[in-house]
Amino acid sequence: MVITLNPNKQVIPEQIDQLLADWKTRLDLASQNMLALQGLTTYQRLAGEAGFSKTQLTGTTAVQVAAALDAMNQVFQHFDLLLATINRAAELRKQFPRFLGSDQKYQEVEALLLGQSIHLSVVQVPLAQRSLLSAAETTCTVTPDNLLAMMTLTFETARDTILAIDVAWSRLEPILCQVEAEIQALQQQANALGVKDLTNLKVVQQTIASLRDQVTTDPLGVKDEFEQQIQPLIERVKDSLNQVLQQHNQIQDELAIAHALLQNLTELNQQTHTAYAESLEKVTDHSGLQPPLSADHLDALCQWLSRLETRFAEGLVNPIQVGLENWTAKVKAAIAIEQCAVTANRHPLETRRELRGRLEALKAKALARGRAEDPMLAALSIQAKQLLYTRPTDLAKAIELVTQYEKHLNNR
Structure with missing residues (x-):
């Protein structure tokens, strides 16, 4: 807790003692933190202290480190001024009379602890800003509290810069190694996908080689360039390869579907061949039959698909x-044609089988009605059966006979 004195009230020694105790605590903490920062290996390398040669810096790091070291020098200088002021106040406090107070000495201590007691610098006043009675120079003074606040801001700025460099030096090399491994993996993926235009990857490789040489001299600049240039380029390469990969996967899926379609067409063609040949053999009317697709047609489709697969293996994507x-x-058009052909070629055979079944059902019906020996039905049955079980079958005549059988059976 920081104690402040009210100038309108009499100052008592206990208040001054509390102020001095507070200042001792704050100065001890400030000293510890300043020395802790100064004790960092990174700080010592940058400042050329503790046996380290001063690191030769370039670029944005050189600018920021120069400002940070100047700031720390200023913090140490201000610390000395602040410490001297507080020590002087402590010495005056020791001089207080034991029993009878001295307002003058109290006020001197109060002025040191709370007043504009610290002289920071002497500033030349330009002639244009002087009046007739103005001094040629002016002194900048601050209170101990204000000086400590200034020191705190200055220290934090310098600390952030030093720690940023410490992090960059410790992490940049592993990050660059990781990126190089990632580039190699992306290169292998690109080769597997047949991607030849890898301009962005080449730019990244060249830039990393250059950045690696700058890690020691300009770590902050390397960090900025890595985040602003390298990472976006790598992400663009990843996005590009992912798009190609998606296209490859899509084409592979489409090729699998293509083979399934070709297999379907081949099976349909075989079914069409079988039905066509069987109908030619078993029925007399061939007007409704449809010949199957030729072997040359199927071979042409097979060769076309094979060429597409070859070009895909060579890395072509969009043309594929x-x-x-x-x-x-x-192929889908050919499948539709073959499906119609199978249906058309099977129709006569199915009609022939249906007529056979229909005739047997009618004969069973005639038997049930006690008309199995009916001469007309018997004659029609013999003629129809002979037609339906003889190759080739005249379906029109067979239909006529079965129809007559049914009508005669149903007439009585």
């Missing part, structure tokens, strides 16, 4: 996407 879209459209 367009080619796959065109190929997929062609």
